[in-house]
Amino acid sequence: MKTKIPSSGKNRNVVFFFLVIFILSMAFEVWAGINPGQGRRHPSRAFQGHHGQGFLGKGICPQNRTTVQAPDNIRGQKNPIKRTYELLYEGESLFQVDAQPTACKICHGVSGNGLGIMAQGLNPPPRNFTCAETMKNISDGQLFWIIRNGSPGTGMPAFKNLKDREIWLIIHYLRKLSEPKR
Ligand code: HEC
Known part of the structure; x- marks a missing residue:
């Protein structure tokens, strides 16, 4: 018997959304680390x-x-x-x-x-x-x-x-x- 997984498409969208947020935040940490300056955090602080x-x-x-x-x-x-x-x-x-x-x-x-x-x-x-x-x-x-x-x-x-x-x-x-x- 086939079971229908409800709203699997939506779930995938949610996972994708958080993945994008995660990648963006990692990219920001790297950027903040290689561009030290007034007000930005040292990577050790991250x-x-x-x-x-x-x-x-x-x-x-x-x-x-x-x-x-x-x-x-x-x-x-x-x-x-x-x-x-x-x-x-x-x-x-x-x-x-x-x-x-x-x-x-x-x-x-x-x-x-x-x-x-x-x-x-x-x-x-x-x-x-x-x-x-x-x-x-x-x-x-x-x-x-x-x-x-x-x-x-x-x-x-x-x-x-x-x-x-x-x-x-x-x-x-x-x-x-x-x-x-x-
Ligand atoms: C194990 C703890 C500890 C570590 C590690 C430590 N300190 Fe201190 N530091 C103190 C304490 C306690 C005082 C207060 C001493 C006093 O009142 O004479 C102090 C005071 C100072 C002072 C004040 C000097 C003055 O005349 O008022 C300076 C400057 C200082 N530390 C710099 C540093 C630096 C730079 C490092 C790292 C390279 C460091 N400390 C690591 C505990 C530490």
Whole structure:
């Protein structure tokens, strides 16, 4: 006996519709990944933005800082590298994924708000780079010194294996995080 499958044509249309949406959204992710720039997402965010902690929320602002000061001659240094979109992207990649032994986002959060997955239980808490009120008082040289040497007695590790250039690129990215969104 033949059984008629009702409205199979319609079902096919629905499947086709969702397939098209799916392909378009994948194409968008790829496009956003190869065209980084202000306001667009780094590809690493496409996979963790929606679950990882540190994407939502504003973080503590302003933050109370008790971090040791870098020596005067280093504290006064300005970022020697000129900022470009491409270099910002390199800095973002180091912050989000590549820095060893641990990517910065684990503690400082995907959006830099200080609420990363490892932030819980850290006292003092990780710096909130999205807080302009805190960040405006911290010089480039100070940021450099703490990234290279860590902040003794806190959860902030020393990143001895990052090259000077890499640290300055990360600093460009950290600065961008507290700029007004366009
Ligand atoms: C295991 C957690 C952890 C990781 C990973 C981590 N940080 Fe931190 N970071 C902290 C904590 C905690 C503080 C607060 C330290 C303090 O108050 O002195 C901090 C503070 C800082 C500061 C503030 C310095 C200042 O003078 O106020 C900078 C800059 C910084 N981190 C950069 C980075 C960068 C860049 C990376 C990745 C290359 C990174 N951190 C990775 C936990 C972490």
